[in-house]
Amino acid sequence: MNQFNLKKDFLEFKATYTITIVTVLVWLGQLLTFGNQATSGINLLNSGALWGPAILDDPTQIWRLFTPIFLHIGWTHLLLNMFTLFFIGRQVEAVFGWKSFTLIYFISGIFGNAMSFLFLPQSLSAGASGAIFGLFGAVVGLGYFTEMPILKEIGKTFAVLIGINLIMNVLSVGSIGSISMGSVNIWAHVGGAIGGLLLSAILPPKPLKRAIPRYYQLITSIVFLVLLVAFITIPFLNH
Numbered sequence: 001m002n003q004f005n006l007k008k009d010f011l012e013f014k015a016t017y018t019i020t021i022v023t024v025l026v027w028l029g030q031l032l033t034f035g036n037q038a039t040s041g042i043n044l045l046n047s048g049a050l051w052g053p054a055i056l057d058d059p060t061q062i063w064r065l066f067t068p069i070f071l072h073i074g075w076t077h078l079l080l081n082m083f084t085l086f087f088i089g090r091q092v093e094a095v096f097g098w099k100s101f102t103l104i105y106f107i108s109g110i111f112g113n114a115m116s117f118l119f120l121p122q123s124l125s126a127g128a129s130g131a132i133f134g135l136f137g138a139v140v141g142l143g144y145f146t147e148m149p150i151l152k153e154i155g156k157t158f159a160v161l162i163g164i165n166l167i168m169n170v171l172s173v174g175s176i177g178s179i180s181m182g183s184v185n186i187w188a189h190v191g192g193a194i195g196g197l198l199l200s201a202i203l204p205p206k207p208l209k210r211a212i213p214r215y216y217q218l219i220t221s222i223v224f225l226v227l228l229v230a231f232i233t234i235p236f237l238n239h
Contacts, residue, residue, distance in 0.1 A: 015098040016089035019105065020082050023128060026070040027078050039073045041124055047071055050113050052121030056239045062232070065117065069109040071126035081128045085135075092135045095142070100203040101135075108134020108195035111224075114231035115191025121235050125185045130192030136162050137196030145201045145220075146211040162193050191231070198224040 010017050030038040030047055037043055045051055048067030055061045072078040093101040112130025116123065136158045143155025169184040201220040204212050 013090040013093050013098075015102045015105075016086060016093050019089070019102070020086050023070050023072075023082060023085075024078070027072050030071065044071065044073065044124060044126055047126075049124050049126040050116060051124045052117055052235060055117065056121070056235060059236070065110045065113040065232075066106070068113055068126040069106065069128050069131050072128070073126055077127060081132060085128060085132055088132070089135060092139060096138065096203070096205050100205060103203055104134055104138045104196055104199045105131045107199060108137065108192045111195030111228055111231075112188040112190070112192030114228055115194075116185055116187040118231045118234055119187045120185065123185065125188065127185070127188070130185075130188035130195075133162065133165070133189045133192035134196030134199070137193035138200040140193075141197035141200030142204065142208070144197075145204070145213075145216050146208055148208075148211065166190070194227075195224070 030043075033047075034040070034043040038047075045054070048064060049071055050064050050068040055064055072081065089101070089105075096104065109128065109131030112133065113125075116125060116130075139151075139158040140155040140162070143151040143153070166186065166189060169186045169189060198220045201212050201216045202224065
């Protein structure tokens with residue numbers, strides 16, 4: 001029976017471990033700073049939660065599309081997301097490598113928050129789940145773009161996980177979640193999944209770069225940039 005080696009496991013999945021640890025530390029920082037009022041609206045806003053009006057009134061606060069990835073609204077919210085990130089993330093990191101994994105995680109999170117900014121501009125939300133859905137989407141995309149049978153089967157499994165979680169979001173049953181002050185922010189999840197799917201062709205694992213046709217990479221890059229720019233600029237045009 002093989003004994004678990006924490007050091008070896010950390011070195012093998014350093015991105016997953018690091019992101020998980022930093023996110024937990026941010027939550028502890030929320031608690032230390034604001035105590036049992038850490039999840040109040042004003043304190044979430046001060047911590048860096050996504051809030052459309054703040055960005056619309058001051059475009060320099062566009063950083064709010066990034067910071068909510070690290071914030072959570074309660075222990076249950078944090079633990080559900082971190083358990084999912086830790087166990088699913090290690091599998092995805094093993095496929096993509098730590099560099100692509102890290103980029104997909106954060107860029108998907110930003111993409112999901114940008115979609116939420118467009119469709120829920122008046123909401124205050126936080127959570128890592130848009131980024132986590134990006135990891136799911138990346139595995140689905142990799143199976144589709146490479147057309148490799150094994151990856152396609154794994155991708156189908158992850159597509160089912162995305163579908164189940166989105167259905168649970170609609171029904172407001174316990175699932176992976178970015179929370180919009182009491183309700184699940186489904187747009188951050190949908191956006192994260194779409195972002196991850198597109199990024200799988202843009203940032204594929206090194207051994208599989210040649211398995212993805214160049215035109216897929218070109219098309220997905222254009223679609224990703226056009227959507228991201230649209231998500232961010234349309235709210236300002238409507239403001």
